[in-house]
Amino acid sequence: MITGSQCRAARALVEISRSMLAKRAGVDLISIERFENITGSLVKREMQDVKRALEELGAVFIPENGAGHGVRLKFSNVAAERIAQLECEGGIVANDRVP
Structure with a gap:
């Protein structure tokens, strides 16, 4: 699972507001605010x-x-x-590309 701090940081990285995240995730805005502020938790x-x-x-x-x-x-x-070109050593490759 994720922490409230990770949620807040991820939101900043992808540049989305709490209200937009609440809509996309189908979760109450107040619940997200409390989770990020560590005064509440999510189910x-x-x-x-x-x-x-x-x-x-x-x-x-x-x-x-x-x-x-x-x-x-x-x-x-x-x-x-570029990373794939540099790695060239095999192994498991994960999908790190942004859609």
């Missing part, structure tokens, strides 16, 4: 809907890995192609 379905909406806009959530959790943007097609 599992709401959190999944918020996460999905932000991911569709290009956010990638980084789970806790001992150094903390985070969020970043997916790579653009140009950047993803």
Whole structure:
């Protein structure tokens, strides 16, 4: 799952307002405000809907890995192609391209 801080950061990265996120995710605006301000929480379905909406806009959530959790943007097609050229060492490749 994601944290309120990750939600707030992802919203800033994809440049979407709370009200637009609420509409896209089908979640009450007040619930998102409380979640981001750490004064409330979302039920599992709401959190999944918020996460999905932000991911569709290009956010990638980084789970806790001992150094903390985070969020970043997916790579653009140009950047993803350049990285693919540089990697050239095989292995599993994830879809990091923004739609």
